[in-house]
Amino acid sequence: MSKFVAALPMYDWPEARGEVDAQWVLLRDAIRQRGIDAPEAVVRSNRELPAVPGGILDSAGKLIAPDSATLPPDELDFHQLWLSPALLFGQTCWGPMELGLARHVQVIAQPNYDAFEGGQGELYSSALVMAADGGPPIASPRDGKAVIPIDLLRGRRFTFNNPDSMSGLIGLTRDLEAMGESLDIFASRSESGGHRSSIVAVAEGRADIAAIDCQSWALAQRFEPAARGVKIVGWTARRKGLPYITARITPAAVVAAMREAVAAVEGGASEQPLVQRVG
Structure with missing residues (x-):
């Protein structure tokens, strides 16, 4: 079993979960082809997140999130997910990123929105x-x-x-x-x-x-x-659309490999390593 977790929660409507699962299978396999132990499936509840006794700490040792084992097991706390040191591949919004999340994660890539009216590229x-x-x-x-x-x-x-x-x-x-x-x-x-x-x-x-x-x-x-x-x-x-992210501690070589994997699967997806205010 992989030591990592992955999630694509931002568009994971109940009726679309089969499509989200299929999206992850494509990403997972592309990531695994690059030698990374990507998890079999995405997580959808706090109980699926690995426990962090004492809570999640930032690089300075400050507590930034509780132990996931203390949260309602059937819910999924997005901030808990995003801050998890086990997060290999996740999805967030630039709102939380600009409000402080960017200090604790790394951006992998931006997805492509060409398929939707109102979207263009990233x-x-x-x-x-x-x-x-x-x-x-x-x-x-x-x-x-x-x-x-x-x-x-x-x-x-x-x-x-x-x-x-x-x-x-x-x-x-x-x-x-x-x-x-x-x-x-x-x-x-x-x-x-x-x-x-x-x-x-x-x-x-x-x-x-x-x-x-x-x-x-x-x-x-x-x-x-x-x-x-x-x-x-x-x-x-x-x-900028909703970025794919990974934990702050994910090695640079793994991040680079996942960027290649996203580009291979989604084509127009692009790297966006810095927080940028647009508009």
């Missing part, structure tokens, strides 16, 4: 969705610049997936700031807990507007009935 954007009114949706702009309908958004109830989300909150905040505006244009702001929950909240009338990253929007169109009750009214600017 860049992705978020669809701004409101209740459907019979009008046509706004198409993603070819130049990747933000399309923010300020007058339509002003005074509305905004919901977002979580406070450290680039796609659900931070990206839109920056686009508004670039226009001389802020989140204060909204009558209220609420946290939904996930992109899917945000779509449902808008469709059910509990919120008026949400920003949904383009890959989550594609999943919603396939699997979430509430998506039929909303439409796209704008787009955030394109930014």
